[in-house]
Amino acid sequence: MTERAWRNWYLIPYGIWLVLFVVAPIVFLVYESFLDLDGHWTLSNYKSVWTPIYLKMMAYSFWYAFLITLVSLLIGYPTAYWLTKTRHKQLWLLLLILPMWVNLLLKVYAFLGLFGTYGLANALLKALGVGPRQLLFTDFSFVFVSVYIFIPFMVLPIFNALEELPPSLVDAARDLGASAWTTFRRVVFPLTLGGVKAGCQAVFIPALSLFMITRLVAGNRVITLGTAIEQHFLVTQNWGMGATIAVVLMIAMAVIVILTGSGRKEGSR
Amino acid sequence: MKRMQAWGRVYLLVVFAVMYMPIVYLMYYSFNSGGAMHDFQSFTLKWYRDVLSDDRLLIIVLNTIVVALLSAAVATILGVIGALAVYYVKRQRTKNALLALNNVLIVSPDVIIGASFLLLFTIAGIKLGFTSVLLSHIAFSVPIVVLMVLPKLEEMSPTLIDAARDLGASHWQVLSGVVLPFLAPSIWAGFFMALTYSLDDFAVTFFVTGNGFSTLSVEIYSRARQGISLSINALSTLLFLFTMLLVIGYYVLSQKGGRLYGIGGRK
Numbered sequence: 001m002t003e004r005a006w007r008n009w010y011l012i013p014y015g016i017w018l019v020l021f022v023v024a025p026i027v028f029l030v031y032e033s034f035l036d037l038d039g040h041w042t043l044s045n046y047k048s049v050w051t052p053i054y055l056k057m058m059a060y061s062f063w064y065a066f067l068i069t070l071v072s073l074l075i076g077y078p079t080a081y082w083l084t085k086t087r088h089k090q091l092w093l094l095l096l097i098l099p100m101w102v103n104l105l106l107k108v109y110a111f112l113g114l115f116g117t118y119g120l121a122n123a124l125l126k127a128l129g130v131g132p133r134q135l136l137f138t139d140f141s142f143v144f145v146s147v148y149i150f151i152p153f154m155v156l157p158i159f160n161a162l163e164e165l166p167p168s169l170v171d172a173a174r175d176l177g178a179s180a181w182t183t184f185r186r187v188v189f190p191l192t193l194g195g196v197k198a199g200c201q202a203v204f205i206p207a208l209s210l211f212m213i214t215r216l217v218a219g220n221r222v223i224t225l226g227t228a229i230e231q232h233f234l235v236t237q238n239w240g241m242g243a244t245i246a247v248v249l250m251i252a253m254a255v256i257v258i259l260t261g262s263g264r265k266e267g268s269r
Numbered sequence: 270m271k272r273m274q275a276w277g278r279v280y281l282l283v284v285f286a287v288m289y290m291p292i293v294y295l296m297y298y299s300f301n302s303g304g305a306m307h308d309f310q311s312f313t314l315k316w317y318r319d320v321l322s323d324d325r326l327l328i329i330v331l332n333t334i335v336v337a338l339l340s341a342a343v344a345t346i347l348g349v350i351g352a353l354a355v356y357y358v359k360r361q362r363t364k365n366a367l368l369a370l371n372n373v374l375i376v377s378p379d380v381i382i383g384a385s386f387l388l389l390f391t392i393a394g395i396k397l398g399f400t401s402v403l404l405s406h407i408a409f410s411v412p413i414v415v416l417m418v419l420p421k422l423e424e425m426s427p428t429l430i431d432a433a434r435d436l437g438a439s440h441w442q443v444l445s446g447v448v449l450p451f452l453a454p455s456i457w458a459g460f461f462m463a464l465t466y467s468l469d470d471f472a473v474t475f476f477v478t479g480n481g482f483s484t485l486s487v488e489i490y491s492r493a494r495q496g497i498s499l500s501i502n503a504l505s506t507l508l509f510l511f512t513m514l515l516v517i518g519y520y521v522l523s524q525k526g527g528r529l530y531g532i533g534g535r536k
Binding site: 003006007010011013014015017018020021022023024025026028029032075078079081082083085086092094095096098099101102103104105106107108109110111112113114116118119120148151201205206208209211212215216226229230233234239242243246249250253257 | 277278280281284285287288289290291292294295298305306307308347350351353354355357358367370371373374376377378379380381382383384385386387388389392404405408411440465468469471472475476485486489490493494496497501505508509512513515516520
């Protein structure tokens with residue numbers, strides 16, 4: 001084989017994979033979204049999306065995803081910041097993201113015990129004199145568990161952005177008389193915005209489509225777009241409607257990604 | 270490094286405590302002779318015996334490991350070929366288009382991947398079960414391997430290849446003698462990432478698994494929906510120890526490769 005033939009050969013298996021598992025599923029999903037329960041061509045699914053039930057669900061879904069992203073950022077940024085200041089930072093970072101490798105379902109399951117009526121959280125509340133509260137199956141437990149799951153995805157890109165920040169810039173700001181806070185606000189934060197964006201994307205998009213957390217710890221009180229898709233595909237078998245919600249979600253995601261830009265590139269600038 | 274402020278330490282300590290709390294909590298109660306995740310009664314290994322004598326569960330564990338190893342191996346091969354394909358494409362626009370398509374499966378939420386794969390397998394007439402789970406695990410691991418191998422490939426000095434070619438090496442000899450050994454750390458890292466993604470995946474598997482076939486995540490989900498059972502705790506402790514071994518392996522390899530890259534993406 002010539003050099004050129006080799007190069008083209010690599011494209012064949014990879015191209016087949018791209019067509020079969022990236023292009024085809026999207027095409028089928030869009031196609032299915034135009035089918036009704038009997039398999040007839042229809043636009044009714046897209047009409048249903050504009051009914052109050054689905055609009056409300058979408059609004060809730062976005063609101064919760066926003067809340068989860070915001071809380072993750074508020075907790076994650078200081079974590080990443082202080083992590084870069086530790087002596088063995090790579091090791092600490094590894095320890096922080098180690099829980100990511102624990103099966104997601106197990107972590108969520110653990111909260112059934114932690115947040116249970118007699119669990120540790122309620123024991124703590126009791127000791128503080130707040131008394132036992134209903135924690136499980138509430139919006140609070142949903143947001144808390146989601147933030148718990150997503151924190152590493154927020155910390156990692158911010159940590160990398162902070163690492164790439166030249167320390168001389170911070171020194172220069174301090175030498176010129178800026179206070180620690182001003183230095184942070186005017187120099188450190190703007191220069192790590194790329195990492196923040198990447199982190200927010202990495203949290204917001206999956207947060208839109210959670211369904212196992214809502215099922216397990218939010219007691220079906222919180223219905224997100226993810227829950228709705230799962231419901232339509234696996235429970236009510238209304239694949240057309242499920243596909244329509246998936247298509248709407250994909251479009252929404254694409255818009256978000258385009259609006260916020262690619263965070264990674266800016267982070268390394 | 271500058272000295273850390275005291276409250277920075279406290280802050281990190283709290284974050285770490287919260288991150289590890291659920292895992293420690295699970296492990297602690299796996300030894301509880303009482304049946305719940307509160308009121309520790311006395312130490313017992315009963316739940317471990319339950320797990321180890323549960324044939325159905327052991328088959329599921331075996332399924333999970335077989336799917337993970339097979340899918341990671343195939344995805345690594347496909348991913349390396351993919352990275353080489355992208356690397357050799359000369360036109361920047363084609364390259365960007367390929368990378369954009371590559372990233373679709375990384376940025377898409379699991380539910381959408383699951384639902385669209387379910388459609389794919391149904392339309393293609395593939396029976397749901399082992400095959401469909403294996404194929405989808407391969408499918409979502411390929412782009413990760415590509416993304417981990419490609420930077421290393423771009424980093425490789427072209428003079429290395431030129432030198433080999435000048436000395437008369439064929440393309441295959443260049444590939445097997447120069448390029449692949451150079452890429453080895455990132456290929457291994459990609460393999461481990463694929464392995465952990467496959468072991469960890471729930472949402473996609475949940476969609477494409479049939480009635481007869483189950484993986485650990487799916488099994489844990491259906492058990493957890495029925496409430497607390499301490500055999501899940503015992504199982505989680507065993508899994509945690511196993512994962513630790515994997516992570517240590519991955520860490521050692523990625524240290525050789527220079528940095529901890531590519532972590533994250535799937536949840």
